[in-house]
Amino acid sequence: MATNRRKTNRAKKEETNWQERVIQIRRVSKVVKGGKKLSFRAIVVVGNERGQVGVGVGKASDVIGAVKKGVADGKKHLIDIPITKSNSIPHPINGTGGGAKVIMRPAAPGTGVIAGGAVRTVLELAGVRNVLAKQLGSNNPLNNARAAVNALSTLRTFAEVAEDRGIPVENLYIS
Secondary structure (H helix, E strand, O other): OHHHHHHHHHHHHHHHOOEEEEEEEEEEEEEEOOEEEEEEEEEEEEEOOOOEEEEEEEEEOOHHHHHHHHHHHHHHOOEEOOOOOOOOOOOOEEEEEOOEEEEEEEOOOOOOEEOOHHHHHHHHHHOOOOEEEEEEEOOOHHHHHHHHHHHHHOOOOHHHHHHHHOOOHHHHHOO
């Protein structure tokens, strides 16, 4: 009986098909009594390209361990985002993370992902195919990735907005 359950759990995990991308690996050191202790910090973005994405940070004495920890952290901090039929975002949005600010705007089909650095990686792994984005302020990859996730987490669909206001979706378009 137990083997059947394990097989179904494995099948579910493989079904989700997570993709991982390392944004940055940095060697960091801590000064201790005997000298300097070196370790590695990895910033990883995890997504399934169907509206789920997360950013994780892992730190370990070797690179592989840091990346594994980063992936586990990213899966803990997953967010769901609404994606339109044209594989874009529903409306323009701003996000902040540390000193970084990110502006995102929906784009027409065929535009592609016009974004730089960590924001581009986050959007691609989230499954957004047509979007315009600009990062302002900081060029720190971790803060920019967190700002992108912050912006995406505040996205709302037209149906959600209509439900919050207590009106039909058709009345949203009437000014």
